[in-house]
Amino acid sequence: MKQIINTYKRLFSILFLVLLSGCGKTNWNENFREKEKSPFGTYIVYNEADELFENEEVIYLKENFYDYLFNNYETSEADFGTYVCIKNDAYKLTSDGIDDLLSFVSNGNNAFLSLNQFSANLREKLEITTNDLDKKIDAIQDLKSLKGEFYLNNERFEQQPFTFDRNIRRHYFVTYNENKTIVLGSSKIDGEKVPNFMKIYHGKGAIYVHSNPVVFTNYYLLKDKEQYTENVFSYLPSSTLFWDPHIKKSDYSKQPDKDNTSVFKFFLQHETLTWFLFVSLAGVLLFMLFNARRKQRAIPVIHPLENTTVAFTQTISSLYLKEEDHKNLVDKKIAFFLEQVRSKYLLNTNNLNKDFIQHLAAKSDNKIQNTKYLINTIITLHKRSECSEEELLGLHKMIDNFFKNK
Known part of the structure; x- marks a missing residue:
């Protein structure tokens, strides 16, 4: 992993120098996109997951996670592996999707969620509460001044504490069910260590939650912080990894009594129909626009010549x-x-x-x-x-x- 990171460091250093000396338009937004090579994209960790988890199979999902399971496995009772998602939030993970995810974990699988924001429904199902002292800070310059100090609750890990120099929100877990939760890591805020990495048991499996996804972005993997990423992922059990680059709404529901009769919902569940819907709407809008602009002017009334x-x-x-x-x-x-x-x-x-x-x-x-x-x-x-x-x-x-x- 270190050799790979060093290679990326050299490549990205050259790239950053070109960008900074050229047009000065480096994208400092936190996008967490797997195809983004900007500082806060997740290009490195996504493309090098095979090396990071060298003893496990990594499946890069190109479809909805539950569509993949439904199409490739006969039953959801089998031990499939670990679902991984590193995003700003999981707003596309609907209530049905959360129920399906928890059902997947309950059957003996695992999930790793690193999010800046946990939805109310997800917090309720996991029996946790969170606090973000910097939730109102959005400007790039203001985020730049946010520094952090992280710890992992394992004496075997060296180089502690792990310090981070920017974009570290004071986002942490406040309450949790102590009977089924283990605190794996913490962040120091105002001199006090508070949980920011936890393992929550659910049925036969467990969900790993992390409150600072920015530490897994290109920026920190190129600044000698790859050790923290390796240590965090070392907590995950050895199994097949399902890396989800973009959480989609679940197309497959195991609950037949759900109301899935919405026409638009049906269109949005299929990529080809979604494109058809968008193209049709765009065509109607263009027709209305050009029809309004090309509307024929009123033809003046020409009276016949009078016989004088x-x-x-x-x-x-x-x-x-x-x-x-x-x-x-x-x-x-x-x-x-x-x-x-x-x-x-x-x-x-x-x-x-x-x-x-x-x-x-x-x-x-x-x-x-x-x-x-x-x-x-x-x-x-x-x-x-x-x-x-x-x-x-x-x-x-x-x-x-x-x-x-x-």
């Missing part, structure tokens, strides 16, 4: 009447009449003679006498230089009756 011919004619006629230019209106009425005759009856209007009158009366279905009277009136008024209003109105009435066949 009648109005124009009325205006012109009113003008002529006002000026009392009756002769001009008579000429226009005559020109209009002759144009209608040419277009409607296809007659030549150059000679308004007897033949013309007969043809016009026949085609227009008017009496020959009325037609003759109209044509003679037109010839007479056309030759005059002036006309009266009565003559204009008489001509208008005669033309109107002619086209109405009256």
Whole structure:
């Protein structure tokens, strides 16, 4: 283990120097992620668990712990091994998951939980209470000033006390069931040693709880603190280790009366359905967004052009009447009449003679006498230089009756 740690020290020292001298963006957040090579990730301890537990099989879980047991073992009564979880908290370990974990331990297995926060349900089931004097401290600079001094209750362990120079919260166990609990380690707070590492018997097995997971991160394994990690893990019995990099909600429940009818819960229990749900929701949101932005503007109402011919004619006629230019209106009425005759009856209007009158009366279905009277009136008024209003109105009435066949 020491040779491995020394190798990592050299590699990470070079990496840290590059980061610090380059962009100065070293991630000092406590993420406890197994893939993170940042100071407070758990890349080293996770990837070197095979060497740390060289005589045991280490299984790196890629699925939910209880799904793995359900799919690979016929019964939960067998002695499988030790479950390991090093995280900030176990908030994804639901009430059902805690019950399953305790059932696993009760059957003769073990569990190692190193957490900054133990949920109320977990504390109740383990019969413990905790206290964190630094629970309100979150800023990186404030955490940097938190130092700690740890002890292990075993005289065989050398280099005690183990001192840690940053991010050591004053998190410890206050009360516990003394009939089934052994204190394995402690932390010195305000001159008093208080438990921070305990073994709690449960059924045929035991749960090991540790209140300072930061000591297992890359930062301390590269600062000559690997001895403390080795000593802590030496308490674990020799057995197969199930290393859980991310606690998931349990898909498998041994209690059939549980209400598992929620549609969303069913989707979230399966990775492919979870992705389908997220992609669908994203698609709906994008549709709503683009539909709102591309919504068509209101089309303005275009009114049809009005026929102003009648109005124009009325205006012109009113003008002529006002000026009392009756002769001009008579000429226009005559020109209009002759144009209608040419277009409607296809007659030549150059000679308004007897033949013309007969043809016009026949085609227009008017009496020959009325037609003759109209044509003679037109010839007479056309030759005059002036006309009266009565003559204009008489001509208008005669033309109107002619086209109405009256």
